[in-house]
Amino acid sequence: MGFVDSYRRSVAQKQKEIADLSQSKAREQTKLADLNKRIASASEAARRATSASTLKSKMxxxxxxxxxxxxxxxxxxxxxxxxxxKYKELHSEQEKLTREEQREFDKQQKAHAQAMRAISTGMDTLAREQVRTRYEIEKLKALPRQITVLFLAANPLTQAQLRLDEEARAIREQLRLSDFRDSIKFESRWAVRPSDILLAINECTPTIIHFSGHGASTGELVLQDANGSEKFVSIAAIAQTLKTASEDIRFLFLNSCFSRDQAESAVNFIEGAIGMADTIGDDAARVFAAQFYSAIGFGKSVSIAFEQAKAALLLEGIREEETPELFLQEGVEAEDFILVEPR
Structure with missing residues (x-):
């Protein structure tokens, strides 16, 4: 049990480090709250100031x-x-511990079975059933397999500048707050050129590809060239990319204007896609995407995540809920299409 004990100590150490960091974060947040109160108090005093010297002091x-x-x-x-x-390191150490425990368990299972066979066939059968039941319980308790979300962003200098960093931050935050946060890896690539797409897919083997940026009214995605100018990518090019890319890709999220045709074409090769039927505003794109991934992180189906994301737009008073469209490959049942679920 040497390796098991070592991994358990490592897991405990990572958990302690996370707890210490969380306490440090809480202390800093308390300081920040106190400073915000002081700012508010000083601002109120400045507003009531009747002399220039008092006003200057408060400012x-x-x-x-x-x-x-x-x-x-x-x-x-x-x-x-x-x-x-630290959470990433903890997840890695937990996987090592699980594998080592399984190896030790398998050794014990083999020794136990041999001992039972020496006693009687009936006792041996009972022992195997007990071991199998325990193994099935452990499988049910296991976390979901890890999936990767590949966030691709392009914001050419010749186009209106979008707040893509805010969208990425909102998605990352919602995933961090979800039940299965340790099972979702978020990778981002910025100022994406056409040549970057396949490289990023090969590097990350994503389950979900998310594109955030501009779209042309003709249905093309707008990426960047070496000079930061726009570079248009056709529907056929994206379709061919999905056809030849990683087998792990299951979903495409095109958070850009006029991208519905791209999404509809994509489901010829993958299980599902989201595209925009018209233009979509910065706030709408951010709110819709953040809620969609939040629901995915809680183990909801793609269809429920899609409907919740539209509801989030209405709750924020953003009347663009009809702009996003969900497409599913023929034969895929919307309510059964779950990207993160216990194994």
């Missing part, structure tokens, strides 16, 4: 508190990055 206080708040916010972000890395 100086506000500026100092804001600088301190920015510094604390950076510390919080840094700690969150460390926590994310």
């Amino acid at each position: 100086s206080d506000i500026e100092r508190y804001q600088k301190e708040a920015a510094s604390v916010s950076k510390k919080v972000a840094d700690v969150e990055e460390k926590i994310a890395r």
